[in-house]
Amino acid sequence: MRGRGKLLCCRCGNTLERSTGRGMDAPLALSLATLLLLFPANLMPLLRVAFDGLSRSSRLGSGVIGMWSEGWLLLAIVVGLQGIILPFLRFGMLSAVLAAVRFRRQRPWTGRMFRWAEHLDLWAMPDVFLIGAVIGYSRVAARLPMHIAPGGWCLLAAAGLSMLTRATLDRRAVWRRIATPPPPPPPRDNSIACIECELILPGSMEGGRCPRCAAPLFRRRPFSLVQATALVAAGYLLYPVANYFPMSIDIQLGETKRHTIASGVEQLIGAGLWPLAAVIFTASIAIPLLKLIGMTWLIWSARRGSPRRLVFKTKLYRVIKEIGRWSNIDIFTIAIFLPLMQFSGLVSVRAATGAPAFLAVIVLTMLAVRVFDPRLIWDHVRS
Numbered sequence: 001m002r003g004r005g006k007l008l009c010c011r012c013g014n015t016l017e018r019s020t021g022r023g024m025d026a027p028l029a030l031s032l033a034t035l036l037l038l039f040p041a042n043l044m045p046l047l048r049v050a051f052d053g054l055s056r057s058s059r060l061g062s063g064v065i066g067m068w069s070e071g072w073l074l075l076a077i078v079v080g081l082q083g084i085i086l087p088f089l090r091f092g093m094l095s096a097v098l099a100a101v102r103f104r105r106q107r108p109w110t111g112r113m114f115r116w117a118e119h120l121d122l123w124a125m126p127d128v129f130l131i132g133a134v135i136g137y138s139r140v141a142a143r144l145p146m147h148i149a150p151g152g153w154c155l156l157a158a159a160g161l162s163m164l165t166r167a168t169l170d171r172r173a174v175w176r177r178i179a180t181p182p183p184p185p186p187p188r189d190n191s192i193a194c195i196e197c198e199l200i201l202p203g204s205m206e207g208g209r210c211p212r213c214a215a216p217l218f219r220r221r222p223f224s225l226v227q228a229t230a231l232v233a234a235g236y237l238l239y240p241v242a243n244y245f246p247m248s249i250d251i252q253l254g255e256t257k258r259h260t261i262a263s264g265v266e267q268l269i270g271a272g273l274w275p276l277a278a279v280i281f282t283a284s285i286a287i288p289l290l291k292l293i294g295m296t297w298l299i300w301s302a303r304r305g306s307p308r309r310l311v312f313k314t315k316l317y318r319v320i321k322e323i324g325r326w327s328n329i330d331i332f333t334i335a336i337f338l339p340l341m342q343f344s345g346l347v348s349v350r351a352a353t354g355a356p357a358f359l360a361v362i363v364l365t366m367l368a369v370r371v372f373d374p375r376l377i378w379d380h381v382r383s
Helices: 025-043 062-069 073-102 110-119 126-141 150-168 171-177 224-244 261-270 274-304 310-340 354-371 374-378
Strands: 006-008 015-018 047-051 054-058 146-148 191-193 200-202 248-252 255-259 347-351
Touching (some): 015 171, 025 073, 025 150, 047 126, 054 062, 062 073, 062 310, 062 347, 073 110, 073 126, 073 171, 073 310, 073 354, 110 171, 126 146, 126 150, 126 261, 126 274, 126 310, 224 274, 224 354, 248 310, 255 261, 261 274, 274 310, 274 354, 274 374, 310 354, 310 374
Antiparallel strands (some): 006 015, 047 054, 047 146, 191 200, 248 255, 248 347
């Protein structure tokens, strides 16, 4: 590109590159600020609640500890990874790469580290955790006095800066500025593209490693359709389990109340929180089902070699890939809600059977999107 503007794919209309006002300084500053804010957001209390002379506080890790102590080990591990550990890894690696590129201090690991930082983009979720905290705050504040603690404000800032980092980061510009040995020019009709950094290489390099990001080079992901089909099928099996069984159980003055996803939506509507009810319904009921149906259509289309609506299918794949992470809102709400509502003999809350099943549906569909190779949709079109 010369000057400002953007490049569009001539087939599907996807934005290949956008150069309007983007550079290395803004994403580097935002990424570093996010990384620094994650420390107080994790160490300091997020929310505080008082009831009958007693007080409770919630931290990012306290919900994970509560799930672990109740025996939901896999649930605690995944929530801890997505909400705590992976954001540190994502923004730590991204900051290191952007600083190396900006100050021209690149090392052999720069390309590989940027590839892993990009992998973690969809799995590190401070912004999703923030929405879960807002919903958890709204649920508790409807019944008990609630205060936002310093860690909550730090989480709010970190989540906002993380979204700005994604918006300002020009990935293609970073890849271009990562120094690599120049590959031999590929023949016009025998080239291969790295699916991670999109470097064009000679077809003879298939089966090796990309010289820029060290990713395996394949014309198409091996066993892509088989793996995606298995993951989507498992998601279909767990989806009714996640919606039928309760996500959480409340014990209030000896009375047990079980809350499914649907009853949680009804509770928010009853409290007059229509916008939050719409968010939970969309993220926890509609999006997982639409992802399963959409991935089923894409897999079937790739297997049949259907030539219809190729551009729409490609855009659908991008949408499914992007929105999948937001289904974690309900799980994060439980992680925030659980430590706040622990008043012995009065009120207690714990995770229930539906929570790990629901989280499994989210993880399975995100993995299905990851292993599915969207180029298979276009394979029968050679022009």
